[in-house]
């Protein structure tokens with residue numbers, strides 16, 4: 001992955017596990033300047049977890065950079081890949097409450113919220129629920145879990161662009177069940193037998209990992225298809241999708257009035273196959289006050305050079 005556009009690697013100066021209730025603990029860390037502008041990074045998936053390079057979108061001299069792994073993934077426990085995984089207490093409302101609890105425990109009054117893909121959906125939902133907690137929004141690869149978005153990526157739309165990879169994705173599912181892939185995968189991802197849920201999780205994660213970048217990125221695919229990572233990622237994503245994020249259709253775009261006043265930048269790859277530009281465009285049309293940046297030579301991932309340049313430009317500008 002090319003990270004030339006980003007700030008140099010840094011290490012956290014503080015970290016821990018926050019008890020959020022329901023038997024859950026979330027892993028958090030802080031890096032950069034303890035007196036800097038607070039920012040919280042909301043990772044994708046859901047279930048994707050954070051990585052050290054996520055710190056590098058922010059100037060460490062000017063930002064107090066907070067990363068955390070959402071419930072059930074990364075270093076948060078219990079991990080969604082565990083045999084007794086129970087996702088009843090893993091919903092959008094739980095994650096929004098966790099973000100506020102983390103903010104208060106870190107003594108932060110307001111913070112910039114930076115989120116891509118699922119992270120953009122969670123950022124929109126969090127900001128609409130707690131607008132006074134948000135100083136700015138930086139959003140990438142806009143995803144709001146509307147049916148047309150889910151059907152595009154998981155029910156055959158994107159198959160037109162990746163017919164070869166789509167064959168591998170559907171191979172896990174008997175032909176008579178292929179008209180409702182998300183539900184068919186749900187039955188297998190939550191089957192107690194690892195011989196059933198692990199191959200399904202690897203196929204689910206391979207489909208996404210193989211299509212989030214404009215050019216093939218074997219490193220991303222390898223990381224995403226490691227068994228425990230794949231099972232947690234696939235289970236959490238599928239759980240949120242069968243529940244449409246617990247939102248009504250279009251709710252996040254319809255709710256823009258609550259956040260229209262918040263300074264914001266929307267960054268979207270023109271050739272984003274995972275969360276195609278139709279949603280970013282709908283958000284832009286509803287929220288013209290937010291700066292809208294289309295990166296014409298990029299796909300979905302924040303690892304794309306043009307996406308990284310646009311995101312760093314946004315965080316530098318907000319740092320003043």
Ligand SMILES: CNCC(=O)c1nnc(C(C)(C)C)o1
Pocket residue numbers: 043044045046047048049116117118119143208209212224237274275300
């Ligand atoms: C449908 N999932 C979109 C999303 O949030 C996402 N896309 N790529 C990722 C990873 C970077 C975690 C692979 O997350």
